[in-house]
Amino acid sequence: MNLLEVKDLHTNFYTDHGVIPALTGVSFSVKKGEVLGIVGESGCGKSVTSLSILQLLGNKGKINSGNIHFKGQDLTTFSTKKMRKVRGNEISMIFQEPLTSLNPLIRVGKQIEETVLLHKKELSKIEAHNHAINMMKMVGIPQAEEKYAYYPHQLSGGMRQRIMIAIALACDPELLIADEPTTALDVTIQEQILGLMKKITRELDTSIILITHDLGVVAEMVDRVVVMYSGQVVEENEVGKFFANPKHPYSKGLIRSTPSIDQEDNLESIKGSVPTPANKPSGCPFHPRCPFAMEICKSQAPENMYYGEEEMVNCWLYKEEVKTS
Amino acid sequence: MKKFIFKRLLELIPVLFIITFVVFVLVYHAGDPVSLMLPEDASQEDREYMRESLGLNDPFIVQYANFVMDITRGNFGTSTRYDMDALPLVIDRLPATFELAGAAMLVALAISIPLGIWSANRRNSYVDLFITGGSVLGKAMPNFWLGIMLILLLAVNFQAFPVSGRGTFMHLVLPAITLGTSVAAEMTRLVRSSMLDTLGQDYIRTASSKGVPYVKVVVYHAFRNTLIPVITITTLQLSILVSGAIITESVFQWPGLGMLLVQAVNARDMAVVQASVFIIAILVILINLITDLIYFIIDPRIKHS
Amino acid sequence: MTEAVELKEKHRTTEDQKVLLEVKNLKTYFPIKSGKFKRTTRYVKAVDDVSLYVKKGETLGIVGESGCGKSTTGNSIIRLVEPTSGEVYFNGENIASVKPKDFRPYKKNIQMIFQDPFSSLNPRMHVFDIIAEPLVTHKLYKGKELEKRVVELMEIVGLDPELLHRYPHEFSGGQRQRIGIARAIALNPELIICDEPVSALDVSIQAQVLNLLKRLQNELDLTYVFIAHGIPAVKYVSDRIAVMYMGEIVEMTTNEKLFSNTLHPYTKRLISAVPSTDPTKRTIGDSDAVADELNQEETSDQGCKFAARCPFAQDNCLVDRPKLREYATGHYVKCHYPLKH
Amino acid sequence: SGESGEVGTENGTENGSVTDGNLVIAQSADITTLDPQDSLSTNGERIFRNMYNRLFARNQDMEIVPEIVESYENVDEETWHFNLVEGITFHNGEELTAEDVKFSLERVMTDQGLKEYPYFTQLAEVNVLDTYTVEIVTDGPMPTIQHVLAKSGADILPKEYVEEVGMDGFVENPIGSGPYQFVSWDVDSEVVLEKFEDYYGEPGIWDTVTVRAISESSTRVGELLTGGVQLITDVTPNEWDRVNDNEGTSLVQGETTRVMLLMNRLTEGFATSDERVREAIDLAIDQQAIVDSVLRGSGVPVRSRVPEGVFGTNPDLYDTYVHDKERAKELLAEAGYEDGLEITLTAPRGRYPLDGEVAELIAVMLGEVGIEVNLELLESGTFIDVYSENENEELIMIGLADGLLDASYSLVHYTIDRAAGQTDYNNPDVDQLFQDASRNLDEESRLEQFKEIQQVVAEERPHTFLYQDKVNYGVSDSILFEPRLDEALYFDHIQPN
Amino acid sequence: MSEATSEVKKVKTYKRSGNVKLFLKLLAQSKTGMVGLFILISVTLIAIFADFITPYSPTEPQLSDILVPPSWQEGGTSAYLLGTDNLGRDVFSRLIYGTRVSLIVGVLSVVVAGFIGLIIGVVSAYFGKWVDQILMRIVDAFLSIPSILFIMVILTIFSPSLTVLIIVIGLTTWVNYARIIRGEVLSLKEREFVKASQTIGTSHLTIIRKNLIPNVMSTFIVISTLSVATTIILEASLSFLGLGIQPPDISWGGMLNDGRDYLATHWWMGTFPGIAITITVLGIIFLGDWLRDVLDPRL
């Protein structure tokens, strides 16, 4: 059974400048123990997707339709109180900016401990304290006892991100959502953080949604890839197949425009840039940038087309192909 | 920390020097207390004699040099109005002013912090509109107007409080409300915007993602962070507090520094004006210093840098 | 320590390419002022004895982790910050010793492209004014001609000249970076220092800008110093690459040699940390990499700065500071024990 | 300061009928010193009158009566002998003797720094004849000697005590011989006095008297209405109804020696140097209308600076005014200003009751006869600068009081020396009359001389007189209070009701 | 080339609306902003056309009509809508003329203060080092003396005419601008576009003029707007101390102060100017707050 199943999620933001449809039909699922990668460029809705799952959209954002089934239960029907029990406990999250994501005025150890105390009610204060220190050790922070009393600004970026991971994993969540956990870090640190995540989640059998715009990270880390563009999922596939044979023109473009060390030939770029939700093109949102755009793309949005168990593409090019397969 | 305080105190010297100069230039040109000391009928000779005996006929530089020298000895000159040393006169008034300012600050904090937080958390609701509107109103209302109204209504009509003077707790209520309101008005807006700012921070999202209940997010995670900018701006509110105190004290006949100053200015009692301005300036600076020390306490980022 | 490094290659390979820029023993220290009353207690050695050269028409890439001094190097060359010591020869002239106010003419020949397309354009100026600024400052064009030149520049970088009178916020990140590039090439400079010109851009846009830079280099005969922390991008555009670590250049050589014949352990570490885009060649999480960020803090004043993190460090690495030396032709390295292949 | 702290609800509903032997008075400004010889203010006088004794005093009708003088003798034109009442003690228990009188008078005669000094310059010598007899020798005949000796400058200070603690020490903790002794003074706030049990005469009727300073007029009234104080001074006309309509308080109006007037510049070059213009100005102003409207009757139109009750007054010029707009216009035309005239009127604002408003009215009234007025309304301090530096132009409005209650005090303004630079009034006859009067010990002829001066002045108009100011007290029904012309307060004349 | 143009087209359709239109659109979205602008425009119009609106001379006393209550109250007449004051002058007419002076004082003294503060703030931050040190010590000194104190002392030297008041308020309140502008410029100066100008060789003056000042303008406008409100209140407070605009000039503060002795007995004298001040200040603050939102450079 899938641990998490997101179906046709629509999320809007109601701002002073009008309604912003940030997500327009997002569906995917995460299996137990699996690492799911969500890729896409800035503004395509990756973060909103993750925040929607935890319902942390603030008072302006709202899930308009769709369901989020977690272990069979629909999170969108949960009360605030019930949702609080899920957050940090069963589903937890790591954010991109480790500096700003930690409260600057609270000792890092305390911030870990807070989660523990919240969700593991059976633990005493001292036990929670020890648990926090253990978590710090587990994420590879040396002299954890001493560092417990540090404030975030006293730690380096990598260390802070480790603290974030410790907070996220403190209550053995079943699902960890990591929203660009390494974008702000140097490659060498990134390597360690990703390695750490891989190791720990493997040990704990935690599923991960890894959000990134770095295809390299995807290739390194994930089992399955979901590609988002302009608030929707345009392709979903197993990671090997995805890199070997990307279907959607956007996916192809992404891969070809990503420089890599093994790069021999010239980079190809996708023309234009990502549209904002407020001025999303008609039909397929990618059509103005698509080298294969057809007439139909301009007027009619394609449906999700499944050509395998969990292989999906959202593109008119594959209409025939999918039908015949 | 000690070093820090020392440095700040050192920094005071040029500032105080500038202050003495500015104050002195003003006072030097402020004209002559003599005619205010003598009745309308006094003859020119009487005036001239008085002027000479007060040393008002010396050239500017001599007067300034004397002034600075005297100040370093803690001597601000003699009040022409009271014929007493100016400094003790000013210092005697400090307790009353501190009492009023402190009470007003408490009133202001008691009003502004809860209201500011409340309206930030109900952004764009009617509550927010009401509180914001109220704070603007509080700001727009001249201080003396409110004071007189409070006297008319609560002291004269309902006789719930004494009209004026200082003494019991009841005496303090109306002046503190009057002065506190104007400060609270501004501070409510500040707390609100600072709170809004804080609530938009990533770590608030982190706290929520951990499952922390909203109230605790606000109280435990957001509040202290909200305070930091509020403290800065609160010290900038000092000048509102001081000018408010000047007016409020006059309305309520509160025997504090503000009233002394108004009377001194009216009587051209420049020694007292100088001493008051100087003492107020030092107090303002000291309070700023204390604020910085508060940062040390509540903001670890400063402590470790 | 400041002993001059002889960049011998320059003398050997000048047949067709002359050296446009040569930096010798450049040091830029920032005083750390503590408290408010400012006494300088320590220095951040942002650039600590850097020597490099760039030949006309080539691209020198500078890579390194965040904070290693890449930007400061670039800024020191163009005198945005005043270098503490060292020489910078541009076309054979030492421009580091020119008085700040006499430096202006050189600014025509060296330009800069900045990282953040959002903050590098004055939000209160039209595109026209932004691109025209260098031309007006150096009084090169006026009136109609100025407009013609600006339009021309916009076309060169692929912007619709119709957008002349728009404000920066009306553009996307990629377009803004094009505006920045147009401004940089306006004076026909010989050298452009690109400080992470694509780091802030979306992947799909990055490629656009990288390709544009490459095209302009060909068309306008430009020389680039290309600063970036993303190794793939540097590799894509550079002819030669310098690797920086904590204010120093630890390795410098041609593009292929750096990857095929890596000499410095740090370079190796850096390259291996780059995730590959091939899911079949996963490396992350397989090895227990040293906790870099810990040891990084424990650098002493003595010895090799990388020693604490270096898996191959020997005893003397902790004591003797290595010098940059030419290990093989045109391949410079700052290591006592370069990797064997 | 506890007494004043009573909350209105306990005390105020009955409007202070329970005074418990404690009297609270509020005046509009505080005293500035406790040294009676260094103060010329009415506010100070209200305290000193009760703390100290003088050789002479004025009774309720402003007649000069001996205070601590048993008997006195005018030995010759320049020599006076005074026998003191025996058994007077200072608040510290020491006896008041001729030595103290000599000490006090010599101090004020010789110390130029004292504000009262100018009044005592004509005293030449003070000699102690015996413990209770003092001789005063004046410099030439001095008709005003008793007036002077009834001023606060003549308050008797304890010689020994002052010498012991010094003047600074004395001012901090002053000691007199009056019916009330000093308890405390909070600057700008209040002075507290208490009954002096060993007073030589009738003991005081109040246990304590607190004199508060409340500058804000509505606050002062508020205190009265709520019973916080029993007597307030300087009630502005707009507050009268509040005071009168309130149950338990009422308004009491008293006269003052202060006359509001316009000083004319007779200096060459100013339009007001023309007598016809000055007359036109006087005729243009409707003094009665001013008094009736803005002042709501709180004043008396006069044509002299010496009001009734002051020695030397000319009754013909009291409670009278001239007003004739047509004649004023004619005069202006005669003077050559048929096309209008522009003059500057300098006036204070906030120095005297409703001064600004009165000035505005005058400007309008002058405007009606064709004199365009540049009204220069100045804050008190600035105003007095302009006044004392003689920087004003044609007209300056000012209120002048009589500290001596003797016309010589006021009429000196019309002497040539005194007028120089100010009004530049120059009438040798007036000058001579004044000089004669100031050496004249014969009251009757002296009075005539004063009357004559005033008559001339009323016609030649170096000053254009407006009205004699009145002072308005708010009085609680719990006390009986009668105002005095000199605005002083004798606490013992304020009776519990 | 082609790829770029398509990118461009989209941008074009996206933010086509010009600045003015956008401004109006944003204004329409904010109720308080609208209200604020409306109030401010009305008040300004009243100030400009005072001569045409007032039924009576605002300064001429009318002794026969002293302290007439407002028209709807017992004893009031329709001739005097808001009643008359203690000299029989029409409160309504005075209120309208008072608008003029209050606005002039508010606006012009802010102009003076803003000008000084802007220059000092920019120069101090841009040149840094000793220039900054000196200027900031001066700012500290001024900051530690509350401006009302300053003004009180200065006004004992110069009697408070309109011009004097404007200059004095301006000279004592500039610090606030200097401080805020300096902070803004300090961060602005680290922005890359300033560095870009420096690499081009642009002169300091041009950098200040083109890069710094335009970018602090929005902050500047916001503080200025709010300062107008503060100044109007300040003038009222000064009037209370007898240091405001002097008659025969009419300001709301002056009227309010004249009316304060009459609050208990003839409420209309002081209440209407009080209301006028409150409404105007309210409007200005609304507008200022809205400008703060709109002019935020992040937009």
Ligand SMILES: Nc1ncnc2c1ncn2[C@@H]1O[C@H](COP(=O)(O)OP(=O)(O)OP(=O)(O)O)[C@@H](O)[C@H]1O
């Ligand atoms: N609080 C919000 N209010 C209004 N719009 C929002 C808000 N949060 C997100 N959006 C909009 O939703 C869209 C998707 O944003 P999202 O943050 O999910 O992008 P992302 O894919 O995570 O991009 P990035 O890589 O930059 O993090 C964006 O265009 C953004 O404008």
Ligand SMILES: Nc1ncnc2c1ncn2[C@@H]1O[C@H](COP(=O)(O)OP(=O)(O)OP(=O)(O)O)[C@@H](O)[C@H]1O
């Ligand atoms: N103006 C300055 N004052 C003080 N220290 C500075 C200054 N500029 C840079 N530094 C310090 O110098 C070091 C090198 O900075 P620099 O910006 O050159 O690094 P970088 O390699 O460009 O990093 P990044 O990849 O983050 O841009 C850093 O430690 C930085 O903190």
Ligand SMILES: [Mg+2]
């Ligand atoms: Mg995101």
Ligand SMILES: [Mg+2]
């Ligand atoms: Mg950099």
